[in-house]
Amino acid sequence: MTSTNPPSTPVSRSKTAALARTIDLVTKGYHFYCTGQCPARRLPALLRKFHERYNIGCSPAQRLTRKQKGLANAALVVFLPQWDASEDGADANNSGDASDSCLASQEETAQASDPAPRKASVQRHAGSVEDAVRDMPADVQVEWLLLVTKGTGAAHEQEQLCDVTDKQRLVFCRYELVRHSARGKAAWTWRRTRAEMGDLFALLEEQLKRRHVSSVALTLARIARQPGFAGVREQSWRLCQFARQHGYDGELPYLYFVQKVAHGERCLLQDRRGRLTQGAEARFFGLAG
Known part of the structure; x- marks a missing residue:
């Protein structure tokens, strides 16, 4: 039996998209987390591993079913930097950061949509992640954030998870997640x-x-x-x-607001042969933890 909705997960090509996706998930109860980095070339294997272990590619309906069974849901936020092979050795790790380590580049705007992908883009097919990272230099790093809801399951058992409500704040893509007052209500x-x-x-x-x-x-x-x-x-x-x-009398820049932004283009979670990953084949319908 095959599914009309195979497992998939968004891959963000801008920090704004990755950070917006994080807030969206945290407000939905994904309060437990762990973070890390991996070489861009290993991203396809990382996505497969997390889906096989924690079902990060489940559909909304599957997540609801898991919640009703007391199982934890997991989601993965990925920031894959833009990189263009034609830029003669451009440092993709600086995509989103200016020459000064404390400044962001022109690419990290807060406009209404993600910046247009360059040559390496993520399309809606299984091999797209491999295509996007194939020609990237070995030192290009992907930042990832695993977010998990309360409940039972492998994520709580196998990962050392922190809580976003703890005193030690979540730091991701060099920004920290905090609560503030918005129209009389607490918001992230x-x-x-x-x-x-x-x-x-x-x-x-x-x-x-x-x-x-x-x-x-x-x-x-x-x-x-x-x-x-x-x-x-x-x-x-x-x-x-x-x-x-302190004496600057020039024109002050306009401070952009983040409008609704796409979390990234979805990629299917399939193995190197184009099949559903082992975890998906075993748990796509059974929804086991």
Whole structure:
């Protein structure tokens, strides 16, 4: 028997998309997590492994059934950097980060949609992930975040999971997840870490002290292009006001809002021969943990 909805999972090509997907999952009860990195070339194997172990490719209906049985659901957030082989050795690890380690590049905007994929794109077929990472340099790293709901199952048994509500905050793609007040209600948002903000204040202070007006303008513009979540925007405004209060009289950049953004293009979770993964074949209909 075959299914009309084979297992799949989104692969995000921008930090904004990956961070937005994380918030969406956390608000749905995916409060337990672990994070990691892997070489981009190993991403297909990583996706297969997590689906075989934790069923990350389950459909919404399957997730509801699992929840009713007391089983934990798992989802994987993946940030696969953009990379173009024609850019003569471009460093994909800097996709989303500027030459300064504390700044994001022009690609990390908070516009309404994901940036258009370059040559290596993720399409809606099983071999697309392999295609996307095949020509990437060996040192290109993928950042991943495994999110799990409460319940029983292999994820809680085999992984050392943290809780997003604990004092130690979730940090992913160099941003930390926090709660803030929105229209009188608590909501989740992202913000820069304290260390990152310290670096930015120090950078602006040095540029202002030396009266490098063009450098200050460039720094503020890059700050403004970082993902425009509420927490990030509030920090960006503080940095702009810091520059203004310390003598910068140039035009301040517009701070983008994150609008509804696609979480990424879905890829089917199949093995190298184009079949459903072993976990999917065994559990696609039985919904075992």
